[in-house]
Amino acid sequence: xxxxMILARRALREGLRQPDALLPTLFIPLFFLVVNVGQAAxxxxxxxxxxxxxxxxxAFQLPTSLLTAASFGTAALYLVEEIExxxxxxxxxxxxxxxxxxxxxxxxxxxxxxxxxxxxxxxxLPFGVRIRAGIGGYLLIVVLLATWATVFSGFMQLIAMxxxxxxxxxxxxLIFFPLLFLTPNFVPRDQLxxxxxxxxxxxxxxxxxxxxxxxxxxxxxxxxxxxxxxxxGLAGVLMLTLSVxxxxxxx
Amino acid sequence: xxxxxPAIEAIDLVKTYRGKEGEVDAVRGVSLxxxxxxxxxxxxxxxxxxxxxxxxLTTLLTITSGTARVAGVDVAADPHGARRRIGVALQDAxxxxxxxxxxxxxxxxxxxxxxxxxxxxxxxxxxxxVELTEAGDRxxxxxxxxxxxxxxLASALVHRPDVLFLDEPTTGLDPxxxxxxxxxxxxxxxxxxxxxxxxxxxxxxxxxxxxxxxIDGGRIVREGxxxxxxxxxxxxxxxxxxxxxxxxxxxxxxxxxxxxAGQVQEVQA
Numbered sequence: 394x395x396x397x398m399i400l401a402r403r404a405l406r407e408g409l410r411q412p413d414a415l416l417p418t419l420f421i422p423l424f425f426l427v428v429n430v431g432q433a434a435x436x437x438x439x440x441x442x443x444x445x446x447x448x449x450x451x452a453f454q455l456p457t458s459l460l461t462a463a464s465f466g467t468a469a470l471y472l473v474e475e476i477e478x479x480x481x482x483x484x485x486x487x488x489x490x491x492x493x494x495x496x497x498x499x500x501x502x503x504x505x506x507x508x509x510x511x512x513x514x515x516x517x518l519p520f521g522v523r524i525r526a527g528i529g530g531y532l533l534i535v536v537l538l539a540t541w542a543t544v545f546s547g548f549m550q551l552i553a554m555x556x557x558x559x560x561x562x563x564x565x566x567l568i569f570f571p572l573l574f575l576t577p578n579f580v581p582r583d584q585l586x587x588x589x590x591x592x593x594x595x596x597x598x599x600x601x602x603x604x605x606x607x608x609x610x611x612x613x614x615x616x617x618x619x620x621x622x623x624x625x626g627l628a629g630v631l632m633l634t635l636s637v638x639x640x641x642x643x644x
Numbered sequence: 645x646x647x648x649x650p651a652i653e654a655i656d657l658v659k660t661y662r663g664k665e666g667e668v669d670a671v672r673g674v675s676l677x678x679x680x681x682x683x684x685x686x687x688x689x690x691x692x693x694x695x696x697x698x699x700x701l702t703t704l705l706t707i708t709s710g711t712a713r714v715a716g717v718d719v720a721a722d723p724h725g726a727r728r729r730i731g732v733a734l735q736d737a738x739x740x741x742x743x744x745x746x747x748x749x750x751x752x753x754x755x756x757x758x759x760x761x762x763x764x765x766x767x768x769x770x771x772x773x774v775e776l777t778e779a780g781d782r783x784x785x786x787x788x789x790x791x792x793x794x795x796x797l798a799s800a801l802v803h804r805p806d807v808l809f810l811d812e813p814t815t816g817l818d819p820x821x822x823x824x825x826x827x828x829x830x831x832x833x834x835x836x837x838x839x840x841x842x843x844x845x846x847x848x849x850x851x852x853x854x855x856x857x858x859i860d861g862g863r864i865v866r867e868g869x870x871x872x873x874x875x876x877x878x879x880x881x882x883x884x885x886x887x888x889x890x891x892x893x894x895x896x897x898x899x900x901x902x903x904x905a906g907q908v909q910e911v912q913a
Contacts, residue, residue, distance in 0.1 A: 399754050407742045410783075479738025482704055483799065487755040488727040644706050 396489040400497025407471060408505055418465045418509060422458035423516065429454045433579060444581045446610045452522040455513070456605035457578045459534070460598065462509045463542035464569040466549030468498040473553035473562045485643070492637045495550050499543050499636075506542035507535045522609070530608040533618065540625040541601050545569065547632035554639045572598045600624040649716040651807050651838035652678040652701060656710035659696050659862075670696040672862035673710070678855075680806075683829065683839040685853030687846065689897055693862040694842040695735060698811050701840070702732045715806040728756070731800030731808040731837075735815065737792040739784050745771060745795050746780040749802060756803040763802075770798040774828060790821030797828055807838045814848060826852060846889040858896045866896040 408415065434450040445453055472495070475481040484494050514524070514531065524530045552565040575592040576599045582590055593599045604621020607614040659671040671693040678684040688694045699705035701712050703723040712719045715729035740748060746767050753763035771780040774794040779787065784795065793813060800808060810829065814822040822845075829852055833839050843849055849856050850870050858866040866873055870889055877887040877895055887895075 396755055399751065403740070403743070403747075403751055406747075407740070410742050475738075475740065478741070479734055479736045480740050481738070482734055483732070483738040483752075484755070485704055486702055486727055486730070486732040487752070488724045488757075489755050 397493040397496045397500060400484075400493055401500035404468065404471070404498045404501035405504065408467070408501065414467055414470075415505075415509075418462055418467065419512060422461040422513060425461055426451065426454055426458040426513075426517070429457065429579070437580075444584070444610075446525075448523065448525075448610055449521050451517060451520050452609050453606065454578075455517050455522055455609055456602045457573065457576075459510055459513055459538050459605060460541065460573065460602055461569075462513055463506050463538045464545045464566075464573070466546045466566050467505075468502055468546040469549030469553045469562050469565070470559065472498060472550050473557065473559045476553060476557050477559060491640045491643070495547070495554075495636050495640050496633075498550065499547055502543045502546045503539045506539040509542075510535045510538045524609050525612045526608040530612070534605050534608055537601060537604055537621055537625060540622070540629060544625060544628045544632050547629075547636050551632075551635055551639055554643055572596055575599075576602050578602065597624045597628055648680055650677045650713070651680045651682065652676070652684070652712075652714050652840055654697070654701065654710065654712045657697065657700055657707060657712055658709040659693075659700060659705065660708045669862055671700070674859065674862070674864055675710075676857055676864065676867070678807075678838060678840060680838050681833070681836060682855060683833050683841060683853050685849035685856030686840065686842040686859065687844070687849055687856055687893060688842075688859035689899070690844075692859045692897075694859055695811055696862075697859065698734075698809055698840070698842055702730055702809050703727055704732075728803065729806045731803070731805035732811075733793075733796045733800040733809070733813055734811045737796035739792055739796060739799075741785040742783065744781050744783055745776050745787070745791075745798075748784065748795065749799055752799045753802045758802075766802055770801060773801075773831075774798045788821075790817055790824060793817060793821065793825055794828065797825070797832075801832065801837075805837065807840060808832060810839060810841045812842055812844065814843070814845065822848070846893055850889045858893060860897040866892065 430451045437445060437450045437453070439445050439447060439449045442450075472481070475484075481494070485491060514534070524534070526533070549562060549565055553562045556562060575589070575596045577585060577593050582593050582599065582603070585593060600620045601624060604618045607617040654674055654676050657671055657674040658669070661668045661670055674693070674697055686694055686697065696705065700707050701714060701719060703719050703726050707720050714726050717725040717729055719726040743751070749767035749770050750763045753766045754760070758766060767780075771777045774797060776791060776795060776798070779791060784792065787795065797810075797813065813829070814825050817825065826848070829839055829841070841849075841852065853870065855869050856867070856873075857864050868876070873892045874887050874889065877892050878885070881887065
């Protein structure tokens with residue numbers, strides 16, 4: 394555990410030294426928020442749209458942007474850079490559990506994601522967005538999104554270890570976009586067309602989005618929150634199992 | 645009197661890669677023994693199996709068959725034990741370019757179990773050893789090729805290993821930087837560390853190595869001291885000429901100067 398923490402601190406330091414790599418993770422989700430709200434806010438006025446529960450459309454869209462911000466997987470890009478450059482082998486030649494090498498990077502995703510989520514929420518506040526569940530709700534959103542960011546980065550790290558190629562790993566992040574659009578990101582799930590509703594129901598990202606959305610629009614809907622954390626937790630267990638296996642079998 | 649435990653002992657090491665196009669035998673039964681305190685050279689043309697052998701001996705690659713012990717530790721049965729006894733500087737200095745030289749050495753020391761204070765002291769010692777004290781707090785990104793190699797060498801020494809593996813440590817360096825690395829290797833060896841060095845530069849092997857092996861096609865084709873190998877070739881040719889290590893290499897790998905020159909011309913065309 395000690396070595397994992399040492400490597401996590403290094404990964405954080407690395408992130409701070411490459412701020413230009415962090416900027417797109419803030420800019421692109423904000424761009425989505427502005428464009429989506431700009432295109433659809435008039436269709437869904439807060440007074441005549443029951444699913445907004447009195448808030449504006451930006452509040453409904455905020456979880457989409459939070460999820461986008463948590464789904465860049467920059468940790469995997471740093472990892473593949475180290476694989477290509479040889480530093481990964483240097484770390485593998487030390488007497489530490491090999492899992493620490495990937496877990497250290499994943500651990501560093503938690504504070505990075507918390508900072509990004511907080512920044513996104515702070516930027517949304519002047520536009521009238523409020524978190525109905527209050528400070529506790531804000532903390533739950535941050536934890537949920539940090540869990541998702543770790544899971545997504547973990548899957549990206551798997552691609553990095555399998556392909557050992559920066560180009561392939563970079564392309565891997567595009568997987569998120571179909572997952573993001575096969576969700577109730579413009580309207581609630583029960584208002585989607587039937588095929589889209591089925592796709593959204595099968596998509597794990599839907600439950601993270603609905604949990605965050607319920608905290609923003611409704612307050613504490615424990616069923617939705619529970620589903621969100623359950624999906625993130627299960628995906629996390631799967632990702633950790635596969636990651637540890639991959640790094641231990643890396644040849 | 646008991647024989648000392650070899651610093652490195654490999655018996656019938658085999659590495660087979662399984663790919664879409666079938667199996668490839670990268671190493672086909674390498675056996676060697678290196679005594680404590682030696683500088684042992686491992687030579688061979690590109691693709692001969694040098695790096696694959698080193699990667700097996702340093703626990704970075706699984707062994708298909710055969711056994712390998714480093715400092716008396718079986719690398720397959722006890723890889724953590726082996727990693728505590730060896731230092732590794734591979735081809736293409738593997739460094740984290742966003743860190744400073746000092747941070748990299750401190751991190752490496754911590755991963756070998758040192759406390760923060762011990763790691764800071766060891767990093768300072770090593771920066772002095774490889775003459776990087778002034779550059780120690782600068783990001784590695786700005787280091788020259790020679791500085792990166794020296795730092796890589798230092799990072800392989802944080803835990804005072806019994807055996808140091810250097811995989812082509814001077815490839816791509818200018819002659820002055822190469823001589824600096826040679827001096828470092830001699831100094832490290834003089835302090836009692838066994839050095840296993842792969843190189844493509846025969847002059848380097850001649851300068852540094854007490855004994856060497858030549859690998860070709862995944863098999864060891866010559867082994868001995870540089871002088872013994874030259875003497876053996878001279879005796880076999882019997883033309884009165886004094887062969888160089890280049891001649892030994894070309895003879896051992898079945899290459900000729902004409903063929904090698906032809907290959908170079910083909911590449912240039």
